Amino acid sequence: MSNDPLKLTGNGLEVDLPVMEGSVGPKVIDIRKLYAQTDMFTFDPGFTSTASCESKITYIDGEKGELQYRGYPIEQLANQSDFMEVCYLLLFGELPTKAEKDKFVWDITHHTMLHEQLHRFFSGFRRDAHPMAIMVGVVGALAAFYHDSTDINDPHQRMVASYRMIAKIPTIAAMAYKYSVGQPFVYPQNDLSYAGNFLNMMFSVPAEDYKVNPVLEKAMDLIFILHADHEQNASTSTVRLAGSSGANPFACIAAGIACLWGPAHGGANEACLNMLAEIGTVDRIPEFVARAKDKNDPFRLMGFGHRVYKNFDPRATVMRDTAHNVLKELGVDDPLFDVAMELEKIALEDPYFIEKKLYPNVDFYSGIILKAMGFPTEMFTVLFALARTSGWIAQWNEMIEDPTQKIGRPRQLFTGTPKRDFIDLADR
Ligand code: SDX
Numbered sequence: 001m002s003n004d005p006l007k008l009t010g011n012g013l014e015v016d017l018p019v020m021e022g023s024v025g026p027k028v029i030d031i032r033k034l035y036a037q038t039d040m041f042t043f044d045p046g047f048t049s050t051a052s053c054e055s056k057i058t059y060i061d062g063e064k065g066e067l068q069y070r071g072y073p074i075e076q077l078a079n080q081s082d083f084m085e086v087c088y089l090l091l092f093g094e095l096p097t098k099a100e101k102d103k104f105v106w107d108i109t110h111h112t113m114l115h116e117q118l119h120r121f122f123s124g125f126r127r128d129a130h131p132m133a134i135m136v137g138v139v140g141a142l143a144a145f146y147h148d149s150t151d152i153n154d155p156h157q158r159m160v161a162s163y164r165m166i167a168k169i170p171t172i173a174a175m176a177y178k179y180s181v182g183q184p185f186v187y188p189q190n191d192l193s194y195a196g197n198f199l200n201m202m203f204s205v206p207a208e209d210y211k212v213n214p215v216l217e218k219a220m221d222l223i224f225i226l227h228a229d230h231e232q233n234a235s236t237s238t239v240r241l242a243g244s245s246g247a248n249p250f251a252c253i254a255a256g257i258a259c260l261w262g263p264a265h266g267g268a269n270e271a272c273l274n275m276l277a278e279i280g281t282v283d284r285i286p287e288f289v290a291r292a293k294d295k296n297d298p299f300r301l302m303g304f305g306h307r308v309y310k311n312f313d314p315r316a317t318v319m320r321d322t323a324h325n326v327l328k329e330l331g332v333d334d335p336l337f338d339v340a341m342e343l344e345k346i347a348l349e350d351p352y353f354i355e356k357k358l359y360p361n362v363d364f365y366s367g368i369i370l371k372a373m374g375f376p377t378e379m380f381t382v383l384f385a386l387a388r389t390s391g392w393i394a395q396w397n398e399m400i401e402d403p404t405q406k407i408g409r410p411r412q413l414f415t416g417t418p419k420r421d422f423i424d425l426a427d428r
Contacts, residue, residue, distance in 0.1 A: 003018075003019045003020070003021055003027070004019065005017055005018050005019060006019055006029050008038075011038075011040075013037075013038050015034070015037050015038055017029050017030060017031060017034065018030040022054075024059060024061075025059060025061070028051045035411075041411045041412075041413070043413055046307075047237075048307070051232075052232050052237060052240070052408075053232065053240065053399065053402070054402070055231070055232070055395070055398060056070070056093065056398070057069070057070060057090060057229060057231075057391070057394050057395060057398060058070075058090075058229045058230060058231045058391070059071070059231070060230065060231050060308050060309075062306070062308035062309045062310050062311070063310060063311055064311065065309060065311040065312040065313065065314050066314065067230070067314050067315065069086060069089055069090055069228065069229060070089050070090065070093055070094070072089070072095075073314075074225075074226065074314050074315060074318070075314060075318065077089075077225055078222055078225055078226060078318045081095075081225065082193075082221050082225070083194055083195060083221045083224040083225050083228070083387070083390075084101065084104065084105050084108065084193075084194050085101060086224075086225050086228050086390070087104075087108070087166055087228070087390040088100065088101060088104045090228060090229055090390055090391055090393075090394035091162065091390070091393065091394050091397065105194075107163055107167075108163060108166055108167045108194065109167070109188075109190050109194075109197075110167075110190065111163050111164050111167035111168065112167045112168060112170070112171050112188035112190075112197065113168075113171065113187065113188055114168055114171050114172065114175070115145045115146075117145070118138065118141065118142075118145060119175070119185060121137070121138055121141055122134065122138070122175060122176070122179045123179075125137070125179065127179065127180055127182060128180070129180070130378055131173070131176035131177060131180060131378055131379055131382045132257065132261045132267075132378075132381050132382060132385070134172075134176040134179070135172060135173065135176060135257050135382055135385055136254050136257050136258050136261075137254075138172050138175075138176070139165075139169070139172065139250055139253050139254040139257060140250060140251055140254035141250075142164070142165075142168070142250040143248045143250040143251055146160075146161070146164060146250070148160070149161035149164060149249070150248035150249070150250070152243075152246060152248065152249065152400055158249070158397060158400060161248075161249040161250070162249065162393045162396075162397060165249060165250070165253055165389055165393050166389060166390055166393060169385070169386050169389045170188075170194065170197065170198040170201065170386055171188055171201060173198070173202075173379075173382045173383070173385070173386045174186065174198060174201035174202045175201075176379075176382060177202055177376075177379055177382075178201075178202075180376075180378075183205060184205075184206060185201075186200060186201040186202075186204050186205075187201075188201060192212065193217060193221070194221070194224075195217050195218075195220040195221040195224060196212040196217045196220075198220065198386070199212050199213075199216060199217060199220060200212060202375075203374060213329075215325070215326070215329040216326065216329070216330075216373055219322055219325065219326050219369060219373065220373070222318070222322055223319075223322070223366060223369065223370075223383065223387065224383075224386070224387040224390075225387075226315040226318060226319060226362060226366075226387075227315075227362065227366075227383075227384050227387035227388055228387050228388065228390050228391045229388070229390065229391025229394060229395070230388075230391065231308070232395075233265070233307075234259050234260075234262070234264075234265050235256040235257075235259040235260040235265060235266065235388065235392070236256065236388075236391065236392060236395050238255050238256050238258070238259040239252045239253065239255060239256040239392045239395060239396050240395060240396065240399045240408070241255075241408040242255040242256075243396045243399050243400060244399065244405065244406065244407045244408040245407050245408075246407075249393070249396060252392070252396055253389060253392055253393070253396075256385075256388070256389075256392045257385045260381060260384060260385050260388065261381055263302065266363075266381045266384040266385065266388070267381050268302050268303055268361070268363035269303070269362075269363040269366045269367045269370070269380040269381060269384060270367065270377050270378060270380045270381050271302040271303075271363075272302035272303035272363050272364055272366075272367050273336070273367030273368070273370075273371060273377050273380065274302075274377060275288070275301070275302045275303075276336045276339050276340055276343070276367070276368075277336060279339055279343070280335075280339070281335070281339065282338060282339055282342045285339065285342055285343050285346055286346070288301070288343075289301070289343075289346060289347060289350060292304075292352075293350075293352045301343070301347060301358070302363065302364075303360055303361060303363045303364030303365075303367075304347060304353070304358045304359065304360060304361065304364065305356070305358040305359070305361065306359070306361045309359065309361065310357035311357070311359065312359045312360075313359060313360065313361040313362055315361075315362040316359070316360040316361055316362055316364055316365060319362060319364070319365040319366055319369065320360075320365045322365075322369055323337060323365045323368045323369045323372075326369050326372050326373065327368075327369075327372050330372055330373075332372045334368060334371065334372060336368060336371070337368050340364065340365065340368055344360050344364070363384075366380065366384075367380055370383060
C-alpha cells in the first residue's frame with residue numbers, strides 16, 4: 001500500500017488527508033489540518049481509533065498478542081532481563097552495557113531514601129486509608145520537597161526527577177503499607193536489589209532478621225517488568241496530558257496514579273481477586289459467567305478483556321506460569337487459583353467471550369501471585385503503579401523532548417442547549 005493521501009469527500013467537501021506510516025503497526029491519517037479545512041472535528045470518545053502521539057517506546061499488536069519494549073519482545077525481557085535493565089531500556093532506548101547498567105543501578109539505589117520530613121506526611125492519613133490515596137498524595141507532595149528537579153525545561157533536572165521517581169516509588173509504596181499496619185517504616189538497604197529492597201521494606205520488622213526469598217525476589221522483579229509500560233493506555237495518556245501543560249513531573253506521575261486506580265484499569269487486579277473470592281468455589285463460576293453476559297447486570301469479569309488485545313495478553317501467559325512457580329515455591333494451595341484456572345477455561349470456551357474476543361489480561365493472575373506473596377489486596381494496584389512509574393517517566397520524557405509537542409486540548413460535539421437569554425427569577 002502506498003502512502004497516497006486519503007481523499008475525504010462529502011458534505012460539499014473534498015479534502016486530501018496525508019497518511020503517515022510508522023516503523024510497524026497501522027498507518028495513521030494526519031487530521032491536524034482537518035478542522036481548518038472542513039470546519040469539522042473528528043468524533044472518537046475513548047480514542048478507540050485515535051493515535052494521540054508519535055512514540056518509540058512500546059509497541060503492541062492486539063491481534064497477534066505481541067508486546068515489545070523498544071523492539072524487544074516482553075517474553076524475552078521477562079526471561080532474560082531484569083527490571084533495572086528494563087527501566088534503562090525504556091528511558092534511553094537501548095539495553096545498557098555492563099558499565100552503563102552498573103552506574104544506573106548505583107544511581108537509582110542511592111536515591112531510594114525519602115526526605116525525612118515526608119515521613120511525617122503519612123501521619124496525616126487515617127490508618128485505614130486506601131494506599132492508592134496515600135500514593136497520590138505523597139507523590140504529588142514530592143514537588144514540595146524536590147524543588148531542584150521541577151524545571152521541566154532543564155534536561156538535567158528532568159533526569160534527576162526521573163531517577164528520583166523510579167528510585168523512591170518503592171519506598172513510598174512500602175511506607176504506605178507499613179503505615180496501614182502500624183509497623184515502623186523500614187529504610188532502604190543499598191546492598192539489596194530493587195525488588196529485594198522493596199520486599200525488605202515491605203515485610204521486614206525490627207524484631208527479627210528478614211531474608212529475601214530469591215524465588216519471590218525474581219517473581220517480584222518479573223511482575224515489575226510485565227507492568228512497566230503499555231503504549232498509550234489511560235494512565236499514560238493522563239501523564240502525557242498533564243505533562244503537556246508544563247506541570248512538574250511529580251504532579252504528572254500523581255495524575256497517572258489517580259487514573260490507574262480505576263477498576264477498569266490498574267484497579268482490576270484488586271477487583272479481580274475480590275471477584276475470585278466472591279465466587280469462592282468452582283461450582284459457582286457459571287452463575288458469575290451468566291452475570292458477566294447479562295446486559296442488565298453491570299458485573300464484568302475482572303481481569304478479562306482489553307481495549308487492544310483481542311487475542312491474548314502476552315503478560316497474562318507469563319503471569320500464569322509465574323503463579324504456578326510461586327505457589328509451588330511457597331507450598332500454597334490457594335483454591336482461588338483453581339477457581340481462576342477453571343474460570344479462564346470456561347470463559348474461553350463460551351461463545352460470548354469468544355465472539356467479543358475477551359481473554360485474561362495482565363490483571364487476571366497477578367492478584368493470585370501477590371496474595372501468595374503476602375501482599376494485602378489493596379496493595380495490588382500500588383504495585384502496578386510502582387512498576388508503571390518507569391513507563392510513565394519514559395513516556396513523559398519523550399513527550400517533553402518532542403519538538404512538535406503542544407498542550408493537549410481536545411474539542412467536543414456539543415449537544416446541549418444553544419444560546420438563550422437569562423430569565424429573571426421573578427419570571428421563572
Ligand atoms: C489494564 O489499556 C491498557 O493497556 C491497560 C492495561 C495496561 O497495562 O495499562 O493493559 C492494564 O487496564 C487491563 C484491563 C483491566 N481491566 C479489567 O480487567 C476490567 C474488566 N475489563 C473491562 O472493563 C473491559 O474489558 C476493558 C475496560 C478492559 C476494555 O473495555 P473496551 O475495550 O472499552 O471494551 P468495551 O467495554 O466496549 O466492551 C466490549 C464488549 C461490551 O459488550 P457490548 O456492549 O459490545 O455488548 O465486551 C463486553 C462489554 O460489555 N466486555 C465484557 C468485559 N469486558 C468487555 N463483558 C464481561 N466481562 C468483561 N470483563
